[in-house]
Amino acid sequence: MDDSGIKKQNWDVKETELFLEILKELDMKKCLDGRKVRNNKLFKVAHRRMTAAGYHRSVDQLKFRWKLLKSAYYKCKREPDSPAPTKIQGWWRYEKTMIAIMESRHPLVGAGVNSDRNDEATEDSDGDASMLHWPQPQPQPCSDNTTQNLDLIIKMDPEMDSQLKIGFIGAGNMAFGIAKGILSGESGKKNLGNTGREVLSEGVKDLTVVSTVGNVLPVNVKVSAPSSRNLGRFQELGIAVTHSNVEVVCGSDVVFVAVKPHLVPLVLNEISQHITDRHIIVSVAAGVTLATVEELLPENTVAIRLMPNLPCMVQEGALLFARGTHAKQEDGALLRSLLHRCGLVEEGPEAWIDIHTGLSGSGVAFVYLFAEALAEGAVKMGMPSALAHSIASQTVLGAGRLLRDSGKHPAQLRSEVCTPGGTTIYGLHTLEQGGVRAATMSAVESATERARELGRKSAAGGRK
Ligand SMILES: NC(=O)C1=CN([C@@H]2O[C@H](COP(=O)(O)OP(=O)(O)OC[C@H]3O[C@@H](n4cnc5c(N)ncnc54)[C@H](O)[C@@H]3O)[C@@H](O)[C@H]2O)C=CC1
Numbered sequence: 199m200d201d202s203g204i205k206k207q208n209w210d211v212k213e214t215e216l217f218l219e220i221l222k223e224l225d226m227k228k229c230l231d232g233r234k235v236r237n238n239k240l241f242k243v244a245h246r247r248m249t250a251a252g253y254h255r256s257v258d259q260l261k262f263r264w265k266l267l268k269s270a271y272y273k274c275k276r277e278p279d280s281p282a283p284t285k286i287q288g289w290w291r292y293e294k295t296m297i298a299i300m301e302s303r304h305p306l307v308g309a310g311v312n313s314d315r316n317d318e319a320t321e322d323s324d325g326d327a328s329m330l331h332w333p334q335p336q337p338q339p340c341s342d343n344t345t346q347n348l349d350l351i352i353k354m355d356p357e358m359d360s361q362l363k364i365g366f367i368g369a370g371n372m373a374f375g376i377a378k379g380i381l382s383g384e385s386g387k388k389n390l391g392n393t394g395r396e397v398l399s400e401g402v403k404d405l406t407v408v409s410t411v412g413n414v415l416p417v418n419v420k421v422s423a424p425s426s427r428n429l430g431r432f433q434e435l436g437i438a439v440t441h442s443n444v445e446v447v448c449g450s451d452v453v454f455v456a457v458k459p460h461l462v463p464l465v466l467n468e469i470s471q472h473i474t475d476r477h478i479i480v481s482v483a484a485g486v487t488l489a490t491v492e493e494l495l496p497e498n499t500v501a502i503r504l505m506p507n508l509p510c511m512v513q514e515g516a517l518l519f520a521r522g523t524h525a526k527q528e529d530g531a532l533l534r535s536l537l538h539r540c541g542l543v544e545e546g547p548e549a550w551i552d553i554h555t556g557l558s559g560s561g562v563a564f565v566y567l568f569a570e571a572l573a574e575g576a577v578k579m580g581m582p583s584a585l586a587h588s589i590a591s592q593t594v595l596g597a598g599r600l601l602r603d604s605g606k607h608p609a610q611l612r613s614e615v616c617t618p619g620g621t622t623i624y625g626l627h628t629l630e631q632g633g634v635r636a637a638t639m640s641a642v643e644s645a646t647e648r649a650r651e652l653g654r655k656s657a658a659g660g661r662k
């Protein structure tokens with residue numbers, strides 16, 4: 199037996215054919231670029247699928263089988279007229295598929311051809327994969343779509359050992375709101391479960407394996423902040439905490455930068471050298487532009503700018519994101535899937551992010567002000583404060599739900615409440631006299647302008 203406790207057993211034709219089919223189906227062909235971690239992940243996916251089909255091979259055994267097939271392929275290529283290689287029985291059955299896989303593989307793999315000449319392996323056994331030395335060309339950023347798609351498959355496969363790891367830099371209100379929203383899948387009303395499969399968005403529909411990010415478990419989330427002051431509430435959710443931003447980056451695939459805007463350059467400078475092509479960096483800082491974020495991070499960093507709002511906490515957030523230069527549609531789809539329990543998640547051009555900040559990031563505070571004023575009006579007229587606040591919040595909630603769920607224009611619903619000569623029109627007249635409409639529009643405008651100003655300041659801060 200080998201380390202995995204799986205008996206050495208010869209491969210039969212069906213098993214080998216299935217193995218190659220899985221490689222093909224995963225569209226791995228351009229992705230075996232010789233990088234150890236990446237290759238490991240690929241074989242883990244294949245391992246899980248083989249197991250599901252009743253073939254119990256360890257990851258190392260699959261790697262070894264692949265090595266033999268590769269070796270046979272190279273032998274045939276070098277000596278096309280010599281008899282078929284003996285290491286793979288019935289090689290002719292697999293030759294066509296192998297050619298299809300090998301001849302469209304990552305160009306870097308070509309660098310490893312010579313090392314395959316030294317492959318020494320016995321018959322159709324599993325061998326000892328720990329002895330193998332895979333060609334190791336210099337790591338390069340993956341650039342083609344196939345590779346990106348494979349990254350997505352790996353990241354989104356809910357049954358993978360290595361589930362998506364989420365990090366938060368900054369342990370404030372917004373980080374907590376997003377974390378709560380993401381984790382609400384455990385027991386929340388929008389729980390789709392690990393088996394829930396959804397169409398994510400145009401462009402990723404055609405992937406062989408696309409599912410939602412499964413329920414994110416608290417053990418896969420980590421948050422950092424300089425002091426322990428805010429960390430307790432994250433720990434209560436089961437989230438790991440640390441004072442090291444670098445630790446968060448090194449242990450995460452998706453990293454939310456959730457510090458105050460003026461601190462973003464400082465934090466990005468600190469983590470920059472630890473960012474790899476594994477990462478998606480999501481900045482939620484008001485105003486801070488993608489250009490600023492990208493300038494402070496290594497070339498080709500996948501960056502996304504997200505503007506959430508606090509109701510993410512109760513799965514009723516309104517979130518808008520814009521993708522950076524190197525963020526592909528799949529990266530956006532991954533983020534959307536990750537955040538879908540936080541509320542409404544939309545994608546748009548970056549110019550809309552500051553507007554959304556005024557409309558919704560800050561907008562929730564405008565609604566709270568209005569709710570507070572409603573309650574205070576009732577208190578003025580003699581209602582007990584607690585009851586007045588409770589009714590005010592339910593009024594805002596009910597009005598919001600009806601507005602969203604009916605799909606009607608607010609003016610339409612307003613007119614449905616107004617009885618001619620009744621109470622509502624008297625109240626509305628007073629609001630109009632107070633300039634509430636103009637004041638609200640100006641509030642969105644001021645908040646948007648302030649976001650733009652913060653963006654200019656953080657850009658200047660980053661250049662210092
Ligand atoms: N609060 C909200 O409703 C919204 C906030 N945002 C944005 O989210 C970001 C965070 O805002 P809040 O959570 O409200 O702020 P906050 O003040 O509640 O939290 C900031 C956190 O960052 C931590 N921090 C400070 N220096 C740090 C460093 N060097 N490394 C790591 N962590 C550090 C603090 O300890 C604190 O935990 C801001 O950029 C804001 O513009 C965006 C949308 C809505």
Ligand SMILES: O=C(O)[C@@H]1CCC=N1
Nearest residue numbers: 484555558559560561
């Ligand atoms: O007030 C702020 O700056 C942040 C951004 C949107 C909501 N809170």
